[in-house]
Amino acid sequence: MDELERQSEQQRLELVLREIREQLELSQGNVSGSRKELRAALDAYWERPTANVWDQAQQIEAVARQRSLTAATYQKRARLEKLSESPYFGRIDFREEAPLRQERPEAVYIGIASLVDRAGGAYLIYDWRSPIAGMFYDFEPGPAKYLCPAGTIRGEITLKRQYKIVAGRMLSLFDTDLQIDDEILQEILGRSADSKMRTIVASIQREQNRIIRDETHGLLLVQGPAGSGKTSIALHRAAYLLYLERNAITAKNILILSPNQIFSDYISGVLPELGEENVLQTTFREYILSFRRHFPLVVEERDAQLEYLLAGPAGPDDRAYAVRAAAVRYKSSPEFAQVIRNCLADLETELSRDCPALEWRGRTIMAPEEWRSLFRETLAYLPPTARLAQIKKRVQIQLRPSLHELRREKEAEIAAGGEEVNEKTIKALARLAAHRELEPLLAELDRLTTLIPFERYRRIFEDDALFARLTAGNAVPLEWPAIKAQTLEWFDRGFIPYEDLLPLIYCQGMLDGFPVRNGIRYLIIDEAQDYSALQYEILKRLFPEAAWTVLGDPAQAIHPYFQTADFEAVAAILGMERSLAIRLQRSYRSTREIQSFCQGLLVEAAAVEPINRSGDLPELHRLASPAALPETVARLIGELRAKGCRSLAVICKTAGEAAALYAALPEGHGLSLITREAGEFRSGGVIIPIYLAKGLEFDGVLIPDASAGVYSAARPGDRQLLYIACTRALHRLVLCHSAALSPYLANLDPGLYRSIP
Numbered sequence: 011m012d013e014l015e016r017q018s019e020q021q022r023l024e025l026v027l028r029e030i031r032e033q034l035e036l037s038q039g040n041v042s043g044s045r046k047e048l049r050a051a052l053d054a055y056w057e058r059p060t061a062n063v064w065d066q067a068q069q070i071e072a073v074a075r076q077r078s079l080t081a082a083t084y085q086k087r088a089r090l091e092k093l094s095e096s097p098y099f100g101r102i103d104f105r106e107e108a109p110l111r112q113e114r115p116e117a118v119y120i121g122i123a124s125l126v127d128r129a130g131g132a133y134l135i136y137d138w139r140s141p142i143a144g145m146f147y148d149f150e151p152g153p154a155k156y157l158c159p160a161g162t163i164r165g166e167i168t169l170k171r172q173y174k175i176v177a178g179r180m181l182s183l184f185d186t187d188l189q190i191d192d193e194i195l196q197e198i199l200g201r202s203a204d205s206k207m208r209t210i211v212a213s214i215q216r217e218q219n220r221i222i223r224d225e226t227h228g229l230l231l232v233q234g235p236a237g238s239g240k241t242s243i244a245l246h247r248a249a250y251l252l253y254l255e256r257n258a259i260t261a262k263n264i265l266i267l268s269p270n271q272i273f274s275d276y277i278s279g280v281l282p283e284l285g286e287e288n289v290l291q292t293t294f295r296e297y298i299l300s301f302r303r304h305f306p307l308v309v310e311e312r313d314a315q316l317e318y319l320l321a322g323p324a325g326p327d328d329r330a331y332a333v334r335a336a337a338v339r340y341k342s343s344p345e346f347a348q349v350i351r352n353c354l355a356d357l358e359t360e361l362s363r364d365c366p367a368l369e370w371r372g373r374t375i376m377a378p379e380e381w382r383s384l385f386r387e388t389l390a391y392l393p394p395t396a397r398l399a400q401i402k403k404r405v406q407i408q409l410r411p412s413l414h415e416l417r418r419e420k421e422a423e424i425a426a427g428g429e430e431v432n433e434k435t436i437k438a439l440a441r442l443a444a445h446r447e448l449e450p451l452l453a454e455l456d457r458l459t460t461l462i463p464f465e466r467y468r469r470i471f472e473d474d475a476l477f478a479r480l481t482a483g484n485a486v487p488l489e490w491p492a493i494k495a496q497t498l499e500w501f502d503r504g505f506i507p508y509e510d511l512l513p514l515i516y517c518q519g520m521l522d523g524f525p526v527r528n529g530i531r532y533l534i535i536d537e538a539q540d541y542s543a544l545q546y547e548i549l550k551r552l553f554p555e556a557a558w559t560v561l562g563d564p565a566q567a568i569h570p571y572f573q574t575a576d577f578e579a580v581a582a583i584l585g586m587e588r589s590l591a592i593r594l595q596r597s598y599r600s601t602r603e604i605q606s607f608c609q610g611l612l613v614e615a616a617a618v619e620p621i622n623r624s625g626d627l628p629e630l631h632r633l634a635s636p637a638a639l640p641e642t643v644a645r646l647i648g649e650l651r652a653k654g655c656r657s658l659a660v661i662c663k664t665a666g667e668a669a670a671l672y673a674a675l676p677e678g679h680g681l682s683l684i685t686r687e688a689g690e691f692r693s694g695g696v697i698i699p700i701y702l703a704k705g706l707e708f709d710g711v712l713i714p715d716a717s718a719g720v721y722s723a724a725r726p727g728d729r730q731l732l733y734i735a736c737t738r739a740l741h742r743l744v745l746c747h748s749a750a751l752s753p754y755l756a757n758l759d760p761g762l763y764r765s766i767p
């Protein structure tokens with residue numbers, strides 16, 4: 011690129027920045043104006059209340075309208091502020107094919123939002139999500155095309171340029187004839203990890219772009235190795251959908267399910283960085299517990315269950331642990347899901363088959379046939395609990411004439427007794443007497459029409475004959491008698507272990523009906539490898555109208571005993587006609603050396619293409635004794651800091667191990683202990699258990715105890731845990747061990763690491 015060209019780019023940048031500044035000033039005025047109008051609309055509502063419902067509705071509507079106008083002006087100003095920092099990051103020059111072929115190609119500058127010149131109406135910047143900007147990610151210079159509402163536009167990209175503009179200053183610009191690749195990507199990936207995840211908008215790769223912009227599939231199943239950008243894709247897809255359907259949806263129509271609060275906090279910066287409002291975010295447990303019913307019990311935290319299981323048995327005779335592990339395995343299995351389905355089917359049959367004739371004084375109030383036909387046919391569109399409630403209402407109506415008759419009889423009896431002469435008192439006494447007489451019938455009606463999902467679920471563990479019928483010959487673990495006893499003991503103590511929450515919620519939803527969320531148009535599930543089949547079934551019922559993006563990595567399943575659903579099972583459960591499974595190949599997070607090391611930990615290394623970014627080999631430190639650990643950790647942390655690692659994590663297997671190490675370090679050695687109560691992610695230096703470090707990343711990772719006792723061959727899930735911990739590292743990875751090395755590391759090719767005695 012010659013000097014003249016550089017100057018011309020500099021001049022254009024100045025022109026664009028001027029336009030942004032002017033628009034910012036205008037938008038400042040708009041913000042104050044619309045805020046004033048919102049205040050006025052609110053004052054009108056509060057100060058001039060009207061009794062007329064119609065007028066009141068109009069006032070509320072005016073406030074709502076003004077509120078969204080005000081929010082839009084704020085958002086516009088926020089976008090302009092972001093543009094003033096860095097107006098664009100890319101440019102393509104595109105010349106359309108005949109017949110629309112222009113003299114000169116159009117220069118398309120691409121940034122996080124569009125900017126139109128107020129004077130001439132020309133696009134100074136195109137939003138990265140606009141159809142024309144999509145070519146920046148998909149094509150190298152040469153023939154290219156894009157799809158817009160008018161159809162496919164074909165042509166040629168004659169130039170592709172990238173810019174680094176920071177605080178309104180052009181730091182670099184260069185032409186590229188490659189896919190946005192190594193040079194810029196390496197620079198981006200060479201940076202330090204922050205406390206919040208960053209946008210990748212300037213360097214989205216083609217395979218990622220395809221997922222972000224997909225508009226045709228109701229279900230996208232994205233599988234990719236650690237660091238392949240799954241979470242980044244999920245967030246950029248949310249931003250894309252908000253742009254694509256800007257007149258139809260808002261951030262409240264998109265829900266991201268994430269593994270925990272710390273992760274939610276970590277990813278919460280990306281959408282605002284892209285000039286968008288954050289979409290809804292929650293964890294499965296939080297969401298589910300928001301609509302629980304009939305749980306007079308305390309539900310265990312998912313992380314508390316994990317902590318218990320990961321910590322392992324207290325000793326070789328820890329029977330309670332063995333039973334619990336077996337319980338978790340069985341209760342998350344397809345076989346137990348079938349027990350639950352059979353239980354519900356059984357109940358439906360029972361509810362309509364065993365209904366007795368409701369009679370009073372030899373008169374039939376409701377015959378079994380009528381009950382059956384109501385339950386099985388007329389009311390079949392309702393969930394069972396609602397059907398029973400309707401039947402109860404109908405019985406009460408049908409009982410009315412008998413009740414009147416009885417009251418008249420009682421009135422006559424009381425009047426004939428002669429003790430009471432006041433008519434009102436006679437009527438009241440008669441009503442009471444009639445009710446008393448009908449009480450057995452009403453109690454029977456209550457019993458027949460009340461269904462408590464929790465009690466039903468409990469019966470699976472109480473009633474051996476019922477359980478035997480429900481298993482229908484399927485395998486039952488040998489530990490079942492102990493599982494039963496353990497579960498009932500917990501229920502009696504008012505405690506629901508996390509493994510019972512899913513089947514229980516499923517039962518409740520199927521009996522009471524699921525609180526359907528039609529407002530959610532897009533559901534994004536990250537870390538999807540940690541969900542069981544039953545969880546997907548529950549989600550499917552909660553969000554029947556949503557399009558799904560499901561992202562995960564089977565090699566990162568965190569739970570040692572929980573049986574999760576693979577992607578084929580997910581596709582089958584969701585049963586979407588238009589589904590697409592995509593496998594990502596490249597991994598961006600770690601250096602080539604760390605990636606090779608991590609790949610070596612897997613039984614079957616995935617086909618991962620590393621980015622050509624090199625660094626030091628991972629280090630394996632042998633400690634003289636466990637007592638040397640705190641001092642060694644302190645020294646190694648110091649070394650990692652000296653080597654430029656700004657964000658650091660000491661990743662332990664459990665929260666217990668993390669807390670013990672933290673306590674052993676004098677004043678924590680400047681590290682923060684991250685617990686599940688933390689709720690927010692702090693980078694800098696942290697001590698954190700693996701299950702909370704999921705999805706996060708750090709410049710340097712230190713694994714304090716990689717010995718065989720911690721990551722044991724006897725627990726195959728430990729391999730995955732070690733893999734998750736190691737793949738959190740961007741630039742440096744250090745492992746320590748004071749006893750025999752974990753077999754997963756001992757079997758590695760020694761060329762993959764540097765051993766330090």
Ligand SMILES: Nc1ncnc2c1ncn2[C@@H]1O[C@H](COP(=O)(O)OP(=O)(O)OP(=O)(O)O)[C@@H](O)[C@H]1O
Pocket residue numbers: 195198199208209210213214215218234235236237238239240241242243563566598599704705706707737
């Ligand atoms: N196209 C890209 N350009 C620049 N950086 C990228 C790109 N794709 C991913 N990254 C970076 O790679 C790192 C890993 O991304 P992300 O966390 O989204 O991956 P992931 O697949 O969700 O990882 P994991 O499964 O390990 O949690 C992040 O730092 C992200 O910014």
